[in-house]
Amino acid sequence: MxxxxxxxxxxxxxxxxxxxxxxxxxxxxxxxxxxxxxxxxxxxxxxxxxxxxxxxxxxxxxxxxxxxxxxxxxxxxxxxxxxxxxxxxxxxxxxxxxxxxxxxxxxxxxxxxxxxxxxxxxxxxSAAAFENIPSALDPAAPIGWSSAVVAPVTIMRGCNYSCSYCIVPSVRGREVYRPYETVLAEARAKAAAGAREILLLGQTVNSWHARGEDGRERRFPELLRAVAAIDGVARVRFESPHPYFFDDALISAISGVAGAGDHVHLPVQSGSDRALTRMRRNYSSASFLSLVERIRAARPSIELSTDIIVGFPSESEDDFSRTLELAERLRPTWTYAFKYSPREGTESAAMSDDVPADVKEERLSRLNALCDRFAEDALKARIGRTVEVLDESGGYGRTRDGLRVKWGSPARPGQLTTVLATGVAKRTLLGESQ
Ligand code: SF4
CATH class of the missing domain: 3.40.50.12160 (Methylthiotransferase, N-terminal domain)
Known part of the structure; x- marks a missing residue:
């Protein structure tokens, strides 16, 4: 079967x-x-x-x-x-x-x-054969998704926020955190099965906290360090953090962790304070940029990526220009930009979806043109340099700061390898193994 x-x-x-x-x-x-x-x-x-x-x-x-x-x-x-x-x-x-x-x-x-x-x-x-379904675990069955070089570990479910456009809290419920020891056990098992990079996942992943078996409360920075210390783990990443929980303890923790200290995905959604308030994001553009400055002060070479929504209800040209300004200061390595569309059951679905479709489309293409330039600059800046790449699937992998790299032989899945970047094609660095 x-x-x-x-x-x-x-x-x-x-x-x-x-x-x-x-x-x-x-x-x-x-x-x-x-x-x-x-x-x-x-x-x-x-x-x-x-x-x-x-x-x-x-x-x-x-x-x-x-x-x-x-x-x-x-x-x-x-x-x-x-x-x-x-x-x-x-x-x-x-x-x-x-x-x-x-x-x-x-x-x-x-x-x-x-x-x-x-x-x-x-x-x-009705006389069909039941024996097609073996009842015991077949030792030859692939362990599948848990054996990847990059292994996801979900550390929490749900979300306690109520961003006005987002359906997640109503379909996933309030936050539930997996116990500290359970997360570490899963990360250890995946490392033992060949994973070299652990991707910690949660809707607001850095809000995770849980009491350990010893009764002591753990917060996300401690979990991050503990996962990074597991034998065989070369890199740890996490997605997606909420800016609100990105405190100095986390900035200090990422500084000592390969992967986490090299690239962070930090969703901003808009550069307009009026839009951020209507989205109920609980931060302003100034506090977001101040967080970016603190992260960059601690890790000057860090790459940041982000999510942005264009055409949120009542978004004016002025609101959108503030998003462009914020993007200019953030210079994201890559950007997931989307046109707003209302989701039934969310708070924003009751707002008038009043930005015309062609205006949304035009703003999205302006934003993408700007962000594509930042993405291309980040890739071109590597040409002529050697980069450390984790080989994910034989000649394809990512740098510590999350850039995609493709090179020829030798392929060593699961190994860290040094690649000389020689060119760029389709958002990917091309290179030669050193
Ligand atoms: S956008 Fe993220 S933080 Fe906001 S409600 Fe949805 S899942 Fe929660």
Missing amino acids: KLHVVTFGCQMSAADGGELAAPLLARGFRAAQAPEDADAIVLNTCTVRQHAEDKALSLIGRLRPWKEQDSGRVLIVAGCAAERLGGWIRERFPYVDLVVGAKSIDDYPRLVEEALAAKFDALAE
Whole structure:
């Protein structure tokens, strides 16, 4: 039996893909490279933008013939869109075997067991073969997503913020932190399985805190240092921090950690204080830039990347010009810029979506043109220099500050290698191994 996981959305969603696969892998499923080869498909959905939700729903519809060809096939829909639209999905697509929302991920293994048992009991009664599903863990089954050179470790779920445009708090719930020892155990296991870089994930990852087994409260900077000290871990990164929790203790901690001290993704969303207030981001452009200055004072060579929304309700040309000004001062190495689109159930959905589509489009292209220049400058500045690259997949990897690098042989997956940067193509450094 083969399993294919399709993930829509962010890094956290991608990390959840591993957890969603785990109970099926433990049941003996093996990874299928393509959906058409699979006996089970898990759709890990996203609802942050309408486009992501539409793509997932369209795929569920297109999977109907695949599902109907063989009654033994399993289709599971999980994640954030499943949380928001669960009842509707069950009604609209009755051939889906299991719908599990993001808030129920802790219950997911049990729900999968129940759904498989119900399905295959029913099939067994109708003379179908049950032995296709081995009940014990197959030692030959790939450990899959946990064996990557770069391994995600989710340290918290949910979000206590209420950014006015964001659906996450309503589909993922309030913050829940994984225990200190559990996070370290998972990071150690992934390092032992070959991971060299650990990516700590959470919606506001740096708000993590938890009491250890000794009763002492740990905060994120201590966790970061502890993960970096694990044998075999060469780099640690984290995504996405909230500027509000980026204090001096964290700035000091990142300074001593390879990866975390070389690149930080710091979402700003807008450079206009009026827009930031309406977005309920809990910082001003001045306090954000002051944080950037403190980080750069501690780590002058650090690269920063960011997220920006254009065309938020009532965004004026003046608001947008402040975003451009902030981008000029931030000079992000890369930028995820999006046109605002309202999400039902969020506070901003009640505001008038009054920036015309062509204005949003025009602002997005101006912002992208500016940020593309910063991205290109960062890459070109490396040409002629040697960079340390973690080989992620044989001749492809990233520098300590997160830039993509491609080079020829020799390929050494999982190894740190020195590469002379010789050129740039499609946002990637080209180089020669030294
Ligand atoms: S911090 Fe804001 S944008 Fe990020 S997940 Fe929470 S509510 Fe959404």
